[in-house]
Amino acid sequence: MIGKLDLYRIFNIVCQNNSFSDAAKALYMTQPAISQAIMQLEKELGTHLFYRTPKGVTLTNEGKLLHDYVKSALGILEVGEEKILEFQNLTTGELRIGVGDTISRYFLLPYLEAFYTKYPSIKLKVLNGTTSQIVAFIKAGEADVGICNLPVHDEQLHVLPCKDVQDIFVCGEKYANMTRHPISLEFLMKMPLIFLEKNANSRNYVESYLTERGYPISPEFELGSHDLLLEFAKINLGIACVTKEFSTDYLQKGIVHEIQLEEPIPKRSIGICYLQSVPLSRATKKFVELMDHS
Template sequence: MIGKLDLYRVFNVVSRNNSFSKAAEELYMTQSAVSQSILKLEKELEVQLFYRTSKGVVLTNEGKLLNDHVNSALGMINAAESKLLDFKMLKNGELCIGVGDTISRYFLLPYLEDFRFKYPGIRLKILNGTTSDIIAFIKSGAADVGICNLPIYDEHLEIIPCKEIHDIFVCGTKYKKITTKPVRLERLMELPLIFLEKKSNSRMYVERFIRKKGLHVSPAFELGSYDLVMDFAKNNLGISCVIKEFSEEYLNRGILYEVLLEEKIPSRSIGIVSLKMVPLSRAAEKFVGSITKPR
């Protein structure tokens, strides 16, 4: 079949023009080459496809039957090629991104808005979850890329850091007095602490740092929502562990106050995660590039 495809294309053009000479002009071939192609096809199929007349050529009954199917088949091939071109030009397709609610709201939204504006034909599918959920999405093929809190240690994943972030502690007006000078970690552990739930990558990172100092974290509250962590601090329920870059509005407006530590928690990053051995789609490449390039 593959070997006959070019012959079928020639046959289709001849049948549309009812002429070898006009088909030759359209195909940029010699009339002899067109004639030889039709003879070859007739020989392989063992049927006569055209009646030759002084005014041109006319399809035989067998030719008419074949032409109906060839028209349909070539139409499907042309449609497929057109769709492939659209994918290449990012006129359509789908991009699936795994990301948590917090990173979506405080980091990713402007990039999604920009990508959607540039490539409106690409459907964006967002899968929400924790870092471990997002890694599972990527490994199962459910997500093309993930945006996660780092660090992540997995030899099967390609990880590109894209934004530096800082874990800090904040409080409301009730505890404002402790913000006047740096606080020792030992003193901080004596206060009512508010953390994200244990499976959060942010929580695990900060807790590892504290344990390395020989201290134990025993939160008064463990919450599943980053916004609740900030709201609990705002309402004076304790000292919340938050990401500074995601809390700037509250800090700048004086709704929350940073509790300075004598020993700062080392910075970390948000990163783009994908499978090492699986090439990114063109849409995913463009999206990753939009995040990693300087804004």
């Protein structure tokens, strides 16, 4: 049995051609099949839609009314199909990315540039937050993907590491003598320390490492941005815990100096996070592939 939508498509083609035989040719169907479809539609609607004449068919008043609605409905469906194709071809759509300020500035920007150059019709929306906030964005459906400081432990998320980073301690000129040889964690703990705020995943990683070795921290300063850590170290307010890969400009120019530890902090990763239970859009897949294969 032909479905109701197919009946309306056949009805529309008959209306356009004013002929069952011409409609049959257009649809690659037999004329009896077209006649049967129209009879089925008329039976279901309980009214005649066409006047049959030797020269073809003309619409009844009821048929004219129905045709106005059918044309409109099929037109909307065609637009919807075209929009789906645009999404598939990446000529329209939106990519929502959750990311923190530091990772966005020092890591993500080249990927955004490359993606936008390749897919300029995709609208990019960046949601700013800490790792915990980004995870919340993803789980609430507000972000398609997040770029986070790892580790992230959440059974609902797929986590894909994409770059290793090294946490280090840096200082200004006042403490430059500490850079002559590696120092112990015990000696480091006696210094005024500068860390990110407690809700920062990178701070939690380093703090857990130190605490496991019997060195709970009590920072002199807890700051809201990575750049402030470098600036506070620069003016000799203490020893700052920073990400080496995001501090290269300060280190290369000698604005701050890296302090070597006898027990270097193990590397961690920056990674891509997204929901396991929700299929990625085509735009999100392309973005993840771009970052994963770089």
